[in-house]
Amino acid sequence: MFDRILIANRGEIACRVIETAQRLGVSTVAVYSDADAGAKHVAMADQAVHIGAAPPSESYLRGERIIAAALQTGAQAIHPGYGFLSENPGFVEAVVAAGLVFIGPSADAIRKMGLKDAAKDLMAAAGVPVVPGYQGADQDAGVLAQAAEKIGYPVLIKAVAGGGGKGMRRVDRAEDFAGSLASCRAEAKGAFGNDAVLIETYIEAPRHIEVQIFGDGRRAVHLFERDCSLQRRHQKVIEEAPAPGMTDVMRQAMGDAAVRAAETIGYSGAGTVEFIVDARDGLRADRFWFMEMNTRLQVEHPVTECITGVDLVAWQLRVASGEDLPARQEDLQLSGHAFEARLYAEDVAAGFLPATGRLAHLAFPMGVRADSGVRSGDVISPHYDPMIAKLIVHGPTRAIALRQLSRALAQCQVAGTVTNLAFLGALAGHEGFARAEVDTGLIARDLEALTELAEVSAQVVAQAALVAAGLERMTGAGVGFALWAPLRRTILLGFGGAELSVVLMSRGPDLCEVELVDGLVRAERIDGRWRFDGMAGHAAFQEGDMVTVFADYGRAFRIIDPLERAAGGAPEAGTLIAAPMPGLVRDVFATVGQEVKSGDRLAVLEAMKMEHALVAVRDGVVAEVLVAAGDQVDAGAVLIRLEEPEDAA
Numbered sequence: 001m002f003d004r005i006l007i008a009n010r011g012e013i014a015c016r017v018i019e020t021a022q023r024l025g026v027s028t029v030a031v032y033s034d035a036d037a038g039a040k041h042v043a044m045a046d047q048a049v050h051i052g053a054a055p056p057s058e059s060y061l062r063g064e065r066i067i068a069a070a071l072q073t074g075a076q077a078i079h080p081g082y083g084f085l086s087e088n089p090g091f092v093e094a095v096v097a098a099g100l101v102f103i104g105p106s107a108d109a110i111r112k113m114g115l116k117d118a119a120k121d122l123m124a125a126a127g128v129p130v131v132p133g134y135q136g137a138d139q140d141a142g143v144l145a146q147a148a149e150k151i152g153y154p155v156l157i158k159a160v161a162g163g164g165g166k167g168m169r170r171v172d173r174a175e176d177f178a179g180s181l182a183s184c185r186a187e188a189k190g191a192f193g194n195d196a197v198l199i200e201t202y203i204e205a206p207r208h209i210e211v212q213i214f215g216d217g218r219r220a221v222h223l224f225e226r227d228c229s230l231q232r233r234h235q236k237v238i239e240e241a242p243a244p245g246m247t248d249v250m251r252q253a254m255g256d257a258a259v260r261a262a263e264t265i266g267y268s269g270a271g272t273v274e275f276i277v278d279a280r281d282g283l284r285a286d287r288f289w290f291m292e293m294n295t296r297l298q299v300e301h302p303v304t305e306c307i308t309g310v311d312l313v314a315w316q317l318r319v320a321s322g323e324d325l326p327a328r329q330e331d332l333q334l335s336g337h338a339f340e341a342r343l344y345a346e347d348v349a350a351g352f353l354p355a356t357g358r359l360a361h362l363a364f365p366m367g368v369r370a371d372s373g374v375r376s377g378d379v380i381s382p383h384y385d386p387m388i389a390k391l392i393v394h395g396p397t398r399a400i401a402l403r404q405l406s407r408a409l410a411q412c413q414v415a416g417t418v419t420n421l422a423f424l425g426a427l428a429g430h431e432g433f434a435r436a437e438v439d440t441g442l443i444a445r446d447l448e449a450l451t452e453l454a455e456v457s458a459q460v461v462a463q464a465a466l467v468a469a470g471l472e473r474m475t476g477a478g479v480g481f482a483l484w485a486p487l488r489r490t491i492l493l494g495f496g497g498a499e500l501s502v503v504l505m506s507r508g509p510d511l512c513e514v515e516l517v518d519g520l521v522r523a524e525r526i527d528g529r530w531r532f533d534g535m536a537g538h539a540a541f542q543e544g545d546m547v548t549v550f551a552d553y554g555r556a557f558r559i560i561d562p563l564e565r566a567a568g569g570a571p572e573a574g575t576l577i578a579a580p581m582p583g584l585v586r587d588v589f590a591t592v593g594q595e596v597k598s599g600d601r602l603a604v605l606e607a608m609k610m611e612h613a614l615v616a617v618r619d620g621v622v623a624e625v626l627v628a629a630g631d632q633v634d635a636g637a638v639l640i641r642l643e644e645p646e647d648a649a
């Protein structure tokens, strides 16, 4: 076994590798960019080396710097993780040339599987079924169109160098072929620097089933299959193992094909052979075809670890350090069912736009495997993948594991950024998915229902207002806010695009009536815990002006400062009438729409046993009255907002 390895990656996969290395007593070296100096993977590793600026092209993709870091720290081997340099044969050669071990396959094996067309040819020659189509060297548009005609529409145009779901176009009609080909080529050229394509028959409503293999350069075994059919735009969202409905015959056929694929190229380490499956008549041993092989550890490898009990990273380190395959095929057993959900910082409502931000709070439920590269306080930077974590559950049956997944998602606490939690929760609760009716089109078909946001409940808004007012934090007997806090207080909350005005009315030390636009919520503290209309409050988190109530996968509210709200920028002098000190509003004379002159009395504030008249310091029209007689207000609280006469509607 190695004494020390370097992990040429960041985020959750770097942390994942470091964890296993530590368990095996292997010392670890992290590398990091400017953006990651304080990252979790750096904190976890025994040593860390700075390798450049935040953009991957200036750090995590700089093979020469990474190799130099390994040599400088005395690391014997480099683990590439996934992404970045993990499938770059040139990097593998450079690592080996530097006298280091690459924890993964040979450059030759990576090259053989690197381009989809060559890989398909190789696999077909080895007797592995491949998706019918054209993968010739002649890339003339006319030749390709003819090939599409021969295959029969619909067809799929695929960039031979494609990956990550990019560089693919489905074409339904001959008249659309030329246009789709041009756009696919342009995308492939931009993303992969290679615009060669292949044409395949498009399989309707297919399933994506992949087989985990592991080789030692001579022999290979498979560790059963994963079903990754739940995809959005060809990107995996929830993965599971084993594949629902898998039969022994089909598993044997797919496993054999995958092992043959691996042994054909003398594969060493962990790899995945991806198949597309036509499951219209159930899973049949003659209806699966090789799509591609990923010559690295996959994001979704944990579900395989759950059902086999194998630590794939431990196997990677053992085999790379010269050990034989740790198990024979007959030693490998499949147990139970596992799911993995990919939690991302992304704005689902805005079309799954990657989001950034500081994770003000991050907590995962107990009893769930959460592979994560970030902690509370960490930043999701725009430079890298916005993944927050992978949540992995393992149960004795699929139904139980799915319930565990639902529960785990509901109990995740993320504050500080938008996430796809609610979307994942909706998927985990999807009836077709529960019945294992999965195919790659499921998400697209039901996207609207899956992304529909449940309305926020009055009780959750009431809780957010209580948190905003600081009342939730006050604990212990007798800390009634009536003693010293205002009796009646208006809280303004921004939620989505809306602005909610919430009035808190104290009715005693442990009782508060919360008035919303459309009703009243009774908040009562029993045994130190607030209940809202009799229902227990949720966990909640506040930082700065953001309050997150961990209900419905997290509801975030922004506390609106009336000053800022009234202003919409820097307020013009004299437009805001604010309380000069904390006090009780005795009287309000102003009404909305009223024209006032400089010097007019607008309200009376009682403070420090005196009455203070609040007067207009300029002419204007009353735009808003934010308080009523009887309100307690803090110093600086805006009571009335004026606007120019011509601004008035």
Ligand code: ADP
Pocket: 131, 156, 162, 163, 164, 165, 166, 200, 201, 202, 203, 204, 206, 208, 231, 234, 274, 276, 291, 292, 440
């Ligand atoms: P990438 O390398 O970009 O991940 P893949 O070849 O693995 O591309 O394909 C990604 C996804 O695209 C598959 O999981 C599947 O959902 C879909 N797909 C690929 N080939 C076909 C096909 N011939 N017919 C229908 N869908 C396909």
